[in-house]
Amino acid sequence: MESSLLFSIATVAYLLAMVMYISYVAFRKEGIGKAASFITYAGLLIQTAALVMRWVESYQMGIGRVPLSNLYESLVFFTWSTVLIYVVVEWKYKTRIFGAFVMPVAFLALAFINVAGISNDITPLVPALKSNWLFYHVLISFLGYAAFGVAFAISMIFLLIDMDERGPVRDLWYALVAIVVIAPIGYAMAAQGEHMKQAFWMGLGVVILAWFIYLVTRGAKNKPMVYLFWSFCVTLAISMLVAMGIDFLNMKGMPAGESFKKHLFEATFLNQSLPIALVSWAAVIGLFYAVWAKGIALKKVLTQYAPSQDILDDVTYRMIAIGWPLLTGGIITGAVWANSAWGTYWSWDPKETWSLITWFVYAIYLHARYVRGWKGTQMAVISAVGFLAVIFTYLGVNLVLSGLHSYGGMN
Amino acid sequence: METKNQQGIVEVVSEKIWKFFSSVKLAVILLIILAIVSVIGTVIQQNQSPEEYLQEYTQGTVDLFETLGFFDLYHTWWFVLLLLLFTANLTVCTLERFPYAWKAMRAPLKPIEEDAVKALPFRKDVTLKTGVEQAESLVLAALGGKRYRTLVSKESGGTGIASQKGAFSRMGVYITHVSILLIFTGALIGAFFGYKGFLNIPEGEASAVVYLRNEPLWDKIMSGLGISKSPVSYVEGRVPALPLGFYVALQDFEVDYYVNQGRPTGMPSEYWSILSVYDQNRQKVLDKRIRVNDPLTHHGITFYQSSYGTIPNATGTVKLGIRPKTGGATETVEAKPGASVYVPSIDRTIRVTGVMPYGMRDPMSGRINFYQSRNDELINPVVDLEVFKGKSTQLLYRTQVMKIDSQEPNMPENYTIGYQDYWGVRYTGLQVTKDPGVWVVYLGFILLCVGPVIAFFGSHRKVWARIQEKNGQAVVLLAGSSNRNRIAFEREFARIAEDIAKK
Ligand code: HEM
Numbered sequence: 001m002e003s004s005l006l007f008s009i010a011t012v013a014y015l016l017a018m019v020m021y022i023s024y025v026a027f028r029k030e031g032i033g034k035a036a037s038f039i040t041y042a043g044l045l046i047q048t049a050a051l052v053m054r055w056v057e058s059y060q061m062g063i064g065r066v067p068l069s070n071l072y073e074s075l076v077f078f079t080w081s082t083v084l085i086y087v088v089v090e091w092k093y094k095t096r097i098f099g100a101f102v103m104p105v106a107f108l109a110l111a112f113i114n115v116a117g118i119s120n121d122i123t124p125l126v127p128a129l130k131s132n133w134l135f136y137h138v139l140i141s142f143l144g145y146a147a148f149g150v151a152f153a154i155s156m157i158f159l160l161i162d163m164d165e166r167g168p169v170r171d172l173w174y175a176l177v178a179i180v181v182i183a184p185i186g187y188a189m190a191a192q193g194e195h196m197k198q199a200f201w202m203g204l205g206v207v208i209l210a211w212f213i214y215l216v217t218r219g220a221k222n223k224p225m226v227y228l229f230w231s232f233c234v235t236l237a238i239s240m241l242v243a244m245g246i247d248f249l250n251m252k253g254m255p256a257g258e259s260f261k262k263h264l265f266e267a268t269f270l271n272q273s274l275p276i277a278l279v280s281w282a283a284v285i286g287l288f289y290a291v292w293a294k295g296i297a298l299k300k301v302l303t304q305y306a307p308s309q310d311i312l313d314d315v316t317y318r319m320i321a322i323g324w325p326l327l328t329g330g331i332i333t334g335a336v337w338a339n340s341a342w343g344t345y346w347s348w349d350p351k352e353t354w355s356l357i358t359w360f361v362y363a364i365y366l367h368a369r370y371v372r373g374w375k376g377t378q379m380a381v382i383s384a385v386g387f388l389a390v391i392f393t394y395l396g397v398n399l400v401l402s403g404l405h406s407y408g409g410m411n
Numbered sequence: 412m413e414t415k416n417q418q419g420i421v422e423v424v425s426e427k428i429w430k431f432f433s434s435v436k437l438a439v440i441l442l443i444i445l446a447i448v449s450v451i452g453t454v455i456q457q458n459q460s461p462e463e464y465l466q467e468y469t470q471g472t473v474d475l476f477e478t479l480g481f482f483d484l485y486h487t488w489w490f491v492l493l494l495l496l497f498t499a500n501l502t503v504c505t506l507e508r509f510p511y512a513w514k515a516m517r518a519p520l521k522p523i524e525e526d527a528v529k530a531l532p533f534r535k536d537v538t539l540k541t542g543v544e545q546a547e548s549l550v551l552a553a554l555g556g557k558r559y560r561t562l563v564s565k566e567s568g569g570t571g572i573a574s575q576k577g578a579f580s581r582m583g584v585y586i587t588h589v590s591i592l593l594i595f596t597g598a599l600i601g602a603f604f605g606y607k608g609f610l611n612i613p614e615g616e617a618s619a620v621v622y623l624r625n626e627p628l629w630d631k632i633m634s635g636l637g638i639s640k641s642p643v644s645y646v647e648g649r650v651p652a653l654p655l656g657f658y659v660a661l662q663d664f665e666v667d668y669y670v671n672q673g674r675p676t677g678m679p680s681e682y683w684s685i686l687s688v689y690d691q692n693r694q695k696v697l698d699k700r701i702r703v704n705d706p707l708t709h710h711g712i713t714f715y716q717s718s719y720g721t722i723p724n725a726t727g728t729v730k731l732g733i734r735p736k737t738g739g740a741t742e743t744v745e746a747k748p749g750a751s752v753y754v755p756s757i758d759r760t761i762r763v764t765g766v767m768p769y770g771m772r773d774p775m776s777g778r779i780n781f782y783q784s785r786n787d788e789l790i791n792p793v794v795d796l797e798v799f800k801g802k803s804t805q806l807l808y809r810t811q812v813m814k815i816d817s818q819e820p821n822m823p824e825n826y827t828i829g830y831q832d833y834w835g836v837r838y839t840g841l842q843v844t845k846d847p848g849v850w851v852v853y854l855g856f857i858l859l860c861v862g863p864v865i866a867f868f869g870s871h872r873k874v875w876a877r878i879q880e881k882n883g884q885a886v887v888l889l890a891g892s893s894n895r896n897r898i899a900f901e902r903e904f905a906r907i908a909e910d911i912a913k914k
Contacts, residue, residue: 130704202454205454209447209450213443321867324867325860325863328859329860332859332860335856336853336856340705341703341704341715342715342717342842343607343706343715343843343844346598348457353452354453357446357449357450360446363442364442367435367439370435371436371439
């Protein structure tokens with residue numbers, strides 16, 4: 001397939017662009033920035049060509065369908081729209097600083113496709129998916145997700161710049177102790193079986209949610225906590241990705257028919273062998289410490305020439321003002337489609353519900369501005385959490401929960 | 412305090428309640444609660460059987476969740492109560508603010524006082540070389556170019572021009588809020604007067620009732636109060652059945668499978684039912700081929716293609732097509748498995764000796780391999796035939812025909828026999844719904860698509876200009892304001908000033 005080759009080239013281009021944008025931030029050389037932009041444009045063009053070719057290929061295979069119907073295609077489209085939106089922002093706000101944060105999001109999504117080994121076969125569609133609504137639904141939803149991705153990246157910059165200092169080292173120790181306590185509990189519960197594993201993730205979710213609510217309500221008064229939150233988000237993103245990659249490599253040796261979903265994290269955090277599990281958790285602790293210790297250095301670099309916090313806040317709002325109507329449109333087209341296929345526009349299936357939860361989180365963002373005293377920091381935290389909800393809607397529901405959407409197939 | 416005393420207790424309390432429900436903070440809190448509660452409903456699988464729950468949880472946990480309603484969370488009284496609180500919040504908040512927004516939108520343009528200009532966020536003075544008359548037309552042109560609607564007034568000190576655009580954008584928020592209320596209303600109408608049901612019809616049969624998953628609330632309430640009798644009757648004392656008021660018959664059901672290298676996989680690419688509707692007098696009203704994503708609607712009741720299956724132990728009718736090798740029309744003959752049929756046009760008797768649901772011819776050897784299909788699904792049926800001379804029992808040859816064949820079966824005589832259908836062994840599974848509220852919901856959807864866009868991308872912008880004469884030159888004092896999108900307005904305001912100065 002020719003399109004795969006083009007997709008690989010685009011992936012390499014995004015990797016290169018990511019490195020260049022980060023060097024641009026680090027060394028402040030105009031030339032590097034220009035080159036980074038150029039490579040990004042080129043990557044975007046190549047990826048666009050690849051998308052079109054994949055479409056054509058599906059017709060050549062006699063299946064003939066929009067390249068938006070499985071996990072692989074939707075992830076590729078997600079990166080494509082993220083980069084597209086980023087390019088528009090770069091052009092409109094005349095700053096390249098966001099590239100250092102947005103391009104990693106795009107690149108990591110593509111890297112995830114590769115490490116997780118998601119099948120890139122052009123598969124036929126079941127009859128329920130044969131509808132024009134599928135196209136609109138996925139297209140609109142993913143454009144929205146991409147806008148949220150950009151908003152997330154900018155919120156992370158905001159949060160980092162917002163910190164005066166890391167806060168007392170004591171906070172770090174509390175956080176590390178929390179991880180050290182959580183690890184064996186998770187390990188022990190996972191050993192009890194599938195549903196204890198689920199209960200564990202659920203409990204962890206509740207803790208994180210409580211933390212989020214605490215942060216939002218306390219807000220600026222608690223900047224060290226926000227810094228911890230920042231470190232936490234970054235650590236979470238990196239370690240989950242790496243762990244899933246290792247899971248995948250491990251899965252290659254598994255008997256056929258074993259599902260990736262069932263063995264999620266069993267190669268690392270939940271490994272049968274205690275030493276390996278311990279090492280995995282230790283690695284996470286190390287990573288967390290590194291992010292916490294070095295993040296503030298990044299802040300120093302960024303503050304020198306990132307746009308002012310007001311502008312960061314404004315761009316975040318603007319991205320959400322684009323993303324939220326798109327998400328709304330995505331949910332609505334999904335509902336209309338379900339109604340034409342099954343006669344119910346809403347059935348509370350987990351995927352639907354999670355998209356609604358995401359929608360709620362961003363609705364909270366939009367209204368929080370009218371609550372007295374809620375400003376930049378809280379908004380950035382809500383925006384960050386919103387994007388975590390997006391990721392969960394998109395991947396977590398299929399990997400952790402069960403439902404009837406089509407992106408379930410990891411293998 | 413004095414005014415409070417003059418009010419009655421009722422006013423005080425209702426004012427308090429009104430205040431409570433008009434708060435945005437309450438909205439944010441309710442949204443957070445709704446989000447959290449929804450998460451619970453996705454983590455605990457909904458509406459499973461008790462056995463399935465016991466596999467996952469201990470008896471104690473099951474009992475606890477049962478009491479809390481966690482197994483059908485989105486229909487519990489407290490979830491509905493939460494939605495009601497939210498609706499009240501939304502309604503009160505919208506009612507409270509709407510009059511101000513409406514006034515701000517409808518307020519007529521007024522020339523602005525010189526002092527008031529100083530309070531506006533954007534100001535600029537432009538000195539022109541032209542006279543006052545010409546300056547006025549320049550300003551009007553610049554504003555018109557940006558689609559502002561203008562009002563000119565002559566005052567003692569000079570000419571005043573007031574202009575505005577985008578007043579309607581103030582409605583964006585309200586359109587959005589109302590759309591949510593419409594969606595809730597539509598959902599309520601559906602719950603009260605609509606139902607969801609299902610219907611399995613075998614090929615060649617008809618049904619006059621639909622089996623309900625949930626009874627319309629209205630009927631339930633009315634019959635519960637003894638006001639009217641519910642039209643629902645119970646099949647086997649359990650399954651509620653509702654008369655349709657007409658008959659739906661399944662003429663035929665078909666499935667196409669994805670073909671991989673000439674071999675049908677078990678994965679359906681499309682399936683469809685040919686349905687006929689008959690009225691009470693058994694007169695045919697209409698025929699329609701329904702597919703997934705393409706349902707049939709009659710009298711407000713919609714039939715969706717949802718599933719299909721093979722009826723256990725059923726014998727159907729094999730339909731074969733006889734065609735002269737020299738070309739010509741195909742003649743259809745029907746025979747049940749085990750039965751014979753005499754075909755006069757070729758003077759042969761054909762006997763169907765058996766039907767297998769899933770067979771494939773090996774393209775190399777020409778032999779037919781048979782596969783197991785789940786629930787005897789007819790993936791590629793193979794029919795065994797014996798052909799006899801005339802009406803005798805003299806066997807001429809045996810052959811096998813199938814739906815999709817990788818090669819022409821060997822037919823020794825001057826006609827071919829082809830597979831057409833194995834009819835009467837399948838049923839179609841239909842999802843049946845009546846939802847009179849769906850149009851209200853759709854109207855809400857449309858407004859919900861439009862409202863936020865108006866709210867986010869529009870803004871109510873006003874620009875004032877005062878033109879005065881100073882030393883024979885016209886001086887234009889510009890001032891402007893925008894209710895949102897300040898950065899964009901700042902740019903536009905500067906552009907307008909430039910446009911005036913340029914000429
Ligand atoms: C799911 C339900 C709701 C949706 C979809 C929704 C949607 C919106 C949107 C899109 C905006 C514009 C925000 C912006 O300009 O940034 C808005 C503004 C607002 N909403 Fe809501 N809203 C909802 C519920 C509520 C509720 C329950 C309240 C009750 C307090 C409320 C009060 C407000 C207020 C006060 C504003 C600001 C109006 C202004 O700009 O003058 N909303 N809403």
